[in-house]
Amino acid sequence: MNKKYAMAYVVDRCIDCKACMVACKAEWEVPEDHFRTHIDQGMKEDFHGKTRMDFLPSQCNHCDDAPCVTVCPTKASHKRDDGIVYVNRNRCVGCKYCIPSCPYEARFFNHDLGVAEKCTFCLPRLAEGLEPACATTCPGNVRVFGDINDPTSEISMVLREAKNNRLKIYKLREDLGTKPNIYYIQN
Amino acid sequence: MIKTGLSRRRFLQATTASVALLGLSSLQVKASEEEKSAPVGEYYTQNLCEMCFWKCGLVAKTVNGKVHKLEGQKHCPSNFGKLCAKGNSGVFQLYDTDRVKFPMIRTGERGSGEFRKATWEEAVAYIAEKSISIRDKFGPESFSLFAHGSGEHSFMNLMEVIGSPNIVIPAFSQCTGSRDVAWVATYGKPVGGKEPVDSDNTKCMMLIGRNAAEALHVGEVQEFVSGLSKGAELIYADVRFSKTAAKANQFMMIRPGSDTALVLGMINYVIQNNLYDASFVDSYTTGFDKLAKHSSQYSLEWVELETGISESAVVKACESLAKAAPHCYIHPGRRLSRYGNDVQLVRAIAILNALFGNWDMPGGFYTPVGANIKKPHMVEIEHHASHERADGAGIKYPMAPKNLGLANKMIEAIANQDPYPVKGMFIYGTNLFHHKADSSIVKKAITASELVVTCDIYMTDTAYYSDVILPESTYLERYDPAIVTSRKSGYVQFREPAIDPVHDTKGGWEIAELISKAMGYENEFKTIKEFNSLLFEAAGTNEEYMKTNGCYVKEAGEPFPRATGKKPRFYTPSGKVELVSSKIADLGYDELPTYTGVPRPADDEFRFLFGRTSYHTHARSQNNSWLLALHKHEVPIWINAERAEKLGIKDGDIVKVTNGKNMSGELVAKVDNLIHPEAIFTPQGFGHESTGLPRMRGKGARTSDFCSNDTDPISGGVGLHNGFVQIVKV
Ligand code: SF4
Ligand code: SF4
Ligand code: SF4
Numbered sequence: 001m002n003k004k005y006a007m008a009y010v011v012d013r014c015i016d017c018k019a020c021m022v023a024c025k026a027e028w029e030v031p032e033d034h035f036r037t038h039i040d041q042g043m044k045e046d047f048h049g050k051t052r053m054d055f056l057p058s059q060c061n062h063c064d065d066a067p068c069v070t071v072c073p074t075k076a077s078h079k080r081d082d083g084i085v086y087v088n089r090n091r092c093v094g095c096k097y098c099i100p101s102c103p104y105e106a107r108f109f110n111h112d113l114g115v116a117e118k119c120t121f122c123l124p125r126l127a128e129g130l131e132p133a134c135a136t137t138c139p140g141n142v143r144v145f146g147d148i149n150d151p152t153s154e155i156s157m158v159l160r161e162a163k164n165n166r167l168k169i170y171k172l173r174e175d176l177g178t179k180p181n182i183y184y185i186q187n
Numbered sequence: 188m189i190k191t192g193l194s195r196r197r198f199l200q201a202t203t204a205s206v207a208l209l210g211l212s213s214l215q216v217k218a219s220e221e222e223k224s225a226p227v228g229e230y231y232t233q234n235l236c237e238m239c240f241w242k243c244g245l246v247a248k249t250v251n252g253k254v255h256k257l258e259g260q261k262h263c264p265s266n267f268g269k270l271c272a273k274g275n276s277g278v279f280q281l282y283d284t285d286r287v288k289f290p291m292i293r294t295g296e297r298g299s300g301e302f303r304k305a306t307w308e309e310a311v312a313y314i315a316e317k318s319i320s321i322r323d324k325f326g327p328e329s330f331s332l333f334a335h336g337s338g339e340h341s342f343m344n345l346m347e348v349i350g351s352p353n354i355v356i357p358a359f360s361q362c363t364g365s366r367d368v369a370w371v372a373t374y375g376k377p378v379g380g381k382e383p384v385d386s387d388n389t390k391c392m393m394l395i396g397r398n399a400a401e402a403l404h405v406g407e408v409q410e411f412v413s414g415l416s417k418g419a420e421l422i423y424a425d426v427r428f429s430k431t432a433a434k435a436n437q438f439m440m441i442r443p444g445s446d447t448a449l450v451l452g453m454i455n456y457v458i459q460n461n462l463y464d465a466s467f468v469d470s471y472t473t474g475f476d477k478l479a480k481h482s483s484q485y486s487l488e489w490v491e492l493e494t495g496i497s498e499s500a501v502v503k504a505c506e507s508l509a510k511a512a513p514h515c516y517i518h519p520g521r522r523l524s525r526y527g528n529d530v531q532l533v534r535a536i537a538i539l540n541a542l543f544g545n546w547d548m549p550g551g552f553y554t555p556v557g558a559n560i561k562k563p564h565m566v567e568i569e570h571h572a573s574h575e576r577a578d579g580a581g582i583k584y585p586m587a588p589k590n591l592g593l594a595n596k597m598i599e600a601i602a603n604q605d606p607y608p609v610k611g612m613f614i615y616g617t618n619l620f621h622h623k624a625d626s627s628i629v630k631k632a633i634t635a636s637e638l639v640v641t642c643d644i645y646m647t648d649t650a651y652y653s654d655v656i657l658p659e660s661t662y663l664e665r666y667d668p669a670i671v672t673s674r675k676s677g678y679v680q681f682r683e684p685a686i687d688p689v690h691d692t693k694g695g696w697e698i699a700e701l702i703s704k705a706m707g708y709e710n711e712f713k714t715i716k717e718f719n720s721l722l723f724e725a726a727g728t729n730e731e732y733m734k735t736n737g738c739y740v741k742e743a744g745e746p747f748p749r750a751t752g753k754k755p756r757f758y759t760p761s762g763k764v765e766l767v768s769s770k771i772a773d774l775g776y777d778e779l780p781t782y783t784g785v786p787r788p789a790d791d792e793f794r795f796l797f798g799r800t801s802y803h804t805h806a807r808s809q810n811n812s813w814l815l816a817l818h819k820h821e822v823p824i825w826i827n828a829e830r831a832e833k834l835g836i837k838d839g840d841i842v843k844v845t846n847g848k849n850m851s852g853e854l855v856a857k858v859d860n861l862i863h864p865e866a867i868f869t870p871q872g873f874g875h876e877s878t879g880l881p882r883m884r885g886k887g888a889r890t891s892d893f894c895s896n897d898t899d900p901i902s903g904g905v906g907l908h909n910g911f912v913q914i915v916k917v
Contacts, residue, residue: 010416012415012416012434013412013415013416015400015401015403015408015412015430015433015434015801016400016430016433016801017271017272017400017403017408017801017802018272018801018802018817019269019270019271019272019274019275021272021817022272022275022276022802022813022814022817023256023270023275025275025813025816026255026256026257026275026276026278026279026813027255027256032812032813032816033816034816035816043859050438051428051432051438051860051861052433053428053430053432053433054433055430055433133256136258136259136268137258137259137269137270137271137274137275138269139266139269139270139271139403139405139408139409139412140408140409140412141409141412141413
């Protein structure tokens, strides 16, 4: 079976330290004011009127039905067999169609190179046998990366355990039919 | 709340195993595998992070002569493979075009920012000549040193060679001093820089103003998250709903400055309701009866009146801790330079811990495992300083250690040239203008000095006012003597340069030796290589191992000796945990912690509070674009919504703070109900004056201009949180 790369966030472990954002920036020389991954802060009151603060990581969802791939006129944006949505920089003409098409705001325009840019699941690192830079550095051990088609991978095990423990497992905006591949696990 | 129950540790082990099969277990493995096929010029070097002071072990990957990426050493017990945002941004700092690139000698007035480029020979000769004249005129004691960072011993040794006692490590008076004095009084030893709280195994932890999630020492926060994910309960009292509060089961918004009232009330409740560990108290403590009598005055009604925390919340906290005991702790805190009564606060915390019998117990406090290594010296120095210190450490303040000094008092002694002339000021890696309350005193001290020398990597505000700036190589460009660290195991950490210096810079040791020689001293400095090989031998390792692994972990010792039946020893006068402190009584202060309220702001004022955010260190990192991008180059100020409304301030408005004397730069209002109405909060380290730090110059508040300059009478440490400001809309 083909590999299918995905990431799960054990959300409650996140402390919003943003180490992931900077590790990614260093590894991929992401232009100064941009990041390929973000942490959002969510505030709400729970039913006791108590303040709750959540930290929600996000990055490209490597959607199975990716609008960015659909709109890309040059096929620079494409879905690989291993599940990664990848932008071929040689083919990208910088038309920017893909940027607003992404409902997750995962893409930005790299002005230095004149191409659309986003998370690659650290494809070149995977080739070297390393975990993604963000997961490697995460002090909270929030980010679990791996092949969800392999039942023995860490991500498969974590998702299984989360299910067994009846934890909330969700993805972002599944209603849009994009079939995203980032799993959020939360209590 | 983290209650996923996911035992990440198990999964990690599983991954490590499966990953190892694929040959990806560590960078080292990768490095050696790649040696054959790697592109020319790709290599890995070992280091320890210098972006804050936790010293995480790291591996630097260099590609074609450029440091590309830093990653944590998997097995280093400081950080187990992880780095925070600051750590990851070390690459930006290395190549920051605003670094000081060559030695500089002042040409204009002090503070004019006018310098000329100098060679190392010129700069060193200038310093030596001035220093010799100062020494011959005023004596060897007329030098001061303010130092912080893993190269600090270089200039400390230089001071010892000269024979000055006035070596100051500001981390004492400005940070952990009052805490450690309280711990010494109670337990006979300081808490130490790597707080030995066992968050990993704890069942319940209480933090009082210790914002662990944002203070962000990687090892500390890893254990914190790990403990929470295993179901530990977190009780958190603070004036602000910080990121730590986001993880708390019980958050208590406390009135600023009333922490001691809360803890005294808890002590009383725990004793009155027999929630304490009677067998620990009987066997290992002294003064229980006195304590019980003394604390009986602190009722929960009174606590509520003082702190604003309801009786039921305090009861709940006490019961949670008691239920978890001895696998619980109340954190001793870290920066205890808050209200000028900090020793007594931490004394109360120390006592409450003792009542739960958590000493040397899993989930409580552990005993750091020493590496038992006899460390060599970089320089052999036979003589000792003949004078007493100028700052009163160890004399006027007997509990302030003479080897650390009191930065606050030293700067005042220099400003007033009292008790004796101190004319030559050396600064290594610290920034007086940002850590000393009231920058006018710093200016006065600089004016009173005949020579001011700063060794740093940036043109800090203090460098800006100096006569000579000696640019140091960053940690990625220099060797430093290997260090020995103690946590649940003892270990050795190694630093080697990833690349040659980018600019005309040198390491602190080389600089100190040059000055020492130029002043005519004959003391021989070992090379770092010589020092390291002696240290490695004493530790049972060698250079080859260190170059491959970066960190040598000696056999793990026993962090919880009491759990295996060993009797704990306490190096207090009585040999026991002193609930009633004989040391503090001897000094003429309250032998049991009492509560003295703090001054309150007027109706139109706010208490000026400051602290860390997750991605900056002190005043050191505010020129780092990678970090600034994380907060869009904005400096926030937390303001309570109701009070902001009265002032017509809305979320996102640009405001400034003023205390009549100083006016801050621009701050972005963060208006919500997450902060106590009495206080505002802004991150430390902004509001720079130096033109050498262009990215954030003048933005935000230089906290030292708005805080108080109080003194804790017992430790001599500073109290910074009694400053009051008004907010003006821009
Ligand atoms: S998240 Fe956005 S960029 Fe990523 S695959 Fe989906 S649509 Fe494309
Ligand atoms: S997987 Fe790689 S590219 Fe994607 S966010 Fe993480 S570090 Fe960046
Ligand atoms: S590194 Fe981990 S803990 Fe830190 S913000 Fe990113 S996901 Fe959260």
